[in-house]
Amino acid sequence: MMLNCPRCGQSIQQSAIACPRCRTPLKAHGHPGIVLHRATGAESLCKSCLYDADDTCNYPQRPDARECTMYHDVTIPIVSTPQRYETSPGVWIRRNAGWIALVMLIILSFGLALSRR
Ligand code: SF4
Numbered sequence: 081m082m083l084n085c086p087r088c089g090q091s092i093q094q095s096a097i098a099c100p101r102c103r104t105p106l107k108a109h110g111h112p113g114i115v116l117h118r119a120t121g122a123e124s125l126c127k128s129c130l131y132d133a134d135d136t137c138n139y140p141q142r143p144d145a146r147e148c149t150m151y152h153d154v155t156i157p158i159v160s161t162p163q164r165y166e167t168s169p170g171v172w173i174r175r176n177a178g179w180i181a182l183v184m185l186i187i188l189s190f191g192l193a194l195s196r197r
């Protein structure tokens with residue numbers, strides 16, 4: 081199957097990673113698993129892209145990208161799995177068993193010391 085270069089319209093091999101005519105990188109075409117985001121309205125993708133907002137993008141097409149494989153909608157946060165086990169008291173006690181034992185020992189020895197007076 082032949083595709084056309086999004087920049088110059090040159091017909092290109094599906095496996096091509098760059099346009100043979102204008103050298104536009106075509107990674108999304110060569111790697112079908114990667115989503116190539118396309119601007120639908122008049123605004124460039126960068127306007128609503130997280131990597132433009134946090135200034136981490138160094139793509140040359142920024143800030144006027146209309147097609148981009150790296151685009152991430154700024155309104156959708158990058159999902160971070162909450163570390164639930166950190167907050168579970170059972171696990172906290174097991175993890176800090178050494179310290180808990182030490183604190184109890186100190187309290188106990190204080191108690192003993194006081195009761196002997
Ligand atoms: S990742 Fe793409 S859409 Fe996002 S700022 Fe960079 S060039 Fe623009």
Ligand SMILES: [Zn+2]
Binds near residue numbers: 085087089
């Ligand atoms: Zn081209």
